Amino acid sequence: MSNTKSNTLRLKRLGIDTHGETVLFMRDDCHVCLSEGLAQHTRVQVDIGQTSLVATVNHVSGNILLQRGEAGLSEHAWRQHGWMGDELIRVSHLDALNSLSQVRGKIFGKRLTQPQLSNIISDIAAKKYSNIHLAAFLTACAARGLEISETVDLTQSMVDVGQRIDWGNTKIVDKHCVGGLPGNRTTPIVVAIVAACGFTMPKTSSRAITSPAGTADMMETLAPVDLDIATMRRVVEKENGCIVWGGSVDLSPADDILIAVERALEIDSEGQLVASILSKKIAAGSTHLVLDLPVGATAKIRSLKDAEFLGKMLRDVANAFDIKTAIIQSDGSQPVGRGIGPALEARDVLSVLNNAVDAPQDLKQRAVTLAGALIDLAEKSKSGGGNQLALETLENGKAWNKFQRICDAQGGMRQPPSAAYHQSLKAAHNGVVHSIDNRRLAKLAKLAGAPDVPAAGVDFHVRLGEVLQNGQDLLTVHAQTKAALEYAFDYVSARKVIVEIGEPK
Template sequence: MNRPTLAVRRLGIDTWRENVAFLHRDCPVVRAAGFQALSKVTIAAGGQSIAAVLNVVDDAHLLEPLQLGLSEQAFARLGAADGDAVSIEHAAPPPSHAALRRKIAGERLGREDLHAVVADIAAERYTKVELAAFVVATQQYELDREEVLHLTEAMIAAGRRLDWNGSGGGRPIVDKHCIGGVPGNRTSMLVVPIVAEHGLLCPKTSSRAITSPAGTADTMEVLAEVELAPERLKQIVHAVNGCLAWGGTAALSPADDVLIAVERPLAIDSPGQMIASILSKKIAAGSTHLVLDIPVGPTAKVHSEAAAQRLKRVFEFVAERLGLTLEVVLTDGRQPVGRGIGPVLEARDVMQVLRHDPQAPQDLRAKAIRLAGRMIEFDPAVRGGDGERIATQILDSGRALARLEAIVDAQGRRAEPPPPGPLVFDVPAPADGVVAGIDNLRLARIAGLSGAPQMAGAGLDLFVKLGDAVRRGEPLYRIHACVAADLGFARREALHDSAYAITGGAR
């Protein structure tokens, strides 16, 4: 039976990692085939086919009755040209639909089920509604450690895997990752050049921000290109021992990138999904050794030492089964690390540490040295306990700065990094006293309202930390924004609750 054909039209609508198709309500195909809004359809042209969600429009200026409109995502994936003939038909349910429904009902899924679910996610056969249901189900019915293992395996299998072909000379391929939840904390941009300068291969691939005002890829993008094709990524790492790149372009664990697009607006980062996301990306990037930073604090992702230990054990279980050498480091997550929150301000902190600027945040420097030291000790030629000393020497000598500059040049230096947002507001202390608590989540929200990370210059510049004395009216931090409306949103939120707890009298 012949499929009905229509002329494709690129509508220029960004649907953010979801294939969406549009038909006019008077389209004969709609009437004949019984298509309805939010139906799942299969669209084919030139031997290529995609699954999409259907929307129905009434305006003939947007779409004529014999046209089929496609969102930017769908148009790129189909590979057709404007005006080409395309066919449309009802899509069969994804093969893993039954497994998805069982997970929504709270059932445990086995290896085959999770591999099927992830394969369908990577092939973009799920709508955002179905993806959201899967994400929420894994949050509500926490994955056990076997499910986390199978989910990680499936995510690795669904994408490409970088093979360094012994380019490390038999030495470890190392990486470092933080589970997030603490604003600032841009240690990777210090750790990678230190470790690469020591001589270890460190192909650092990162996600963009999920629930935070900036990820490593967002901050590195202030200085250099981060969207690098796999072959170029390999060339860079061979040349300078490391990189700081976005993992999405390299198609490492692509199902994870699809899930992140749903997790971001829901502000969900369930433990099982988080473990699978992190370890699948690291293994797919060819890492053999990983240092994992788990910040612990009342407003971090992990609130207590006991919860951190439980999470640590699951990470270690999955890593061991997959042949990844893992060292977990529990760190202080009671407050932001560094002063800047947002891509430009965090990049400034990093460069101040590398350049030994007197204004450099010492907490960022100390934490980076600690983590880099642990990674350096993966080198079999280094004695246990010597890593921090070596890392300090590399940083203090200026060699780490030179190495980062080499990485920036190799990836493609930005001609002129953007400045901090020019629109500012200083958030005042509500009373005299001492800073007794800082709410990481609230600061991240205020920074997000200011425009970060979409506006690289937006964010917060912190003036005081835990234990600092303040007087009423003195600034706690400065909001930077690039758009007046964003400054207004962030200002109102900060004046409602600054995220700082002030107690006692000023010392």
């Protein structure tokens, strides 16, 4: 690379957030562009002091954004590196990434070896892949499939590029639900139960990716979740458990990058899914893991066969990392609890924890089952003992007490907000609930504003098989603005069937 002075430009902050991909904005008549032949989409190396990063060139014309001798970098890089502006940057051609030829190999059917996956994931974590490269890697893994051994290597590579929490010899219990079921917010209840029983459960949860609420979004309406590792450790040492946002502890940075592209593609292949889940568990130090796989026509896992396949893959890969697992297949045919959206789900969680008379029994039942399975797994006790203990711990108020202490330790318990506007959808005729479309229900909650507006979402009032009267409320949309409410109702009233009401069977 030529390091001549002529390659130097002055950095200007433009405030453009290009999200995943780092973009270098350069004038199309810039001397560096011309002398180095930096066309659109060229991947370049940018050196700023001791920092070196990879960016994609976007040309800028005219004098609006950049003066001669100036260049801009997208916002993510500014936040990460704390520049002040006016820094001098040096731009040079990027050598071809070796790991991309391994991605091409996978496209054409070659198995990926451990060192190859390690190279690929290191380059991804270092943000050297453009969105085009990330999409090709994910698509190749989906189309060609990943063997168990490849998935183990992928998982290990993801763990290697992130932080890893060491809990010494303590048994660390954890649970994970392979999403897709609105309102299925068992995590805080499970943490409260097992922590109250003396087990250590330092839970890191995600924010919503495509759903109306992630566990972290819901929990944030009750307590701070943005804890760094040191604070998280203090909470766990004090209370045996926590429920924090995994993103702030940077457990699997490559996975976070890949997930953004998977979301745009709406693909989620088994190998990537398993590596994504387990890399975060391994990094978090988990030793005992219960996996909840809800199965239903409109859930993420659509058939028992798919659940068997995914469950076996999860168990095999977890075994390779000495994590003990229990897999629980659950009913994925309808939402869990009533609320869908951060604050509405928090309300359901609180009602189960403090044993309110109107608490949703399905949510309670699921939480107890998972907590019980986790206790059995960690204790190596006979099946059933854990379930009984979990139920008692919930019903005698010890779990509720523990939950409040955890919230206090995380920074103080809060009251979930409620929304300013509500409107109900009513049954158009008498009949029986034949089916519920989970995906459309989730979409409706998102259109109402969830998860960005915590109070927004949907309260869902009916169950499969329930007998309905004409005019009875099916669901209530909660929104913070009248416009958002109308926007959501456009979707529900005019276009899509969420609840199918038929003749009694």
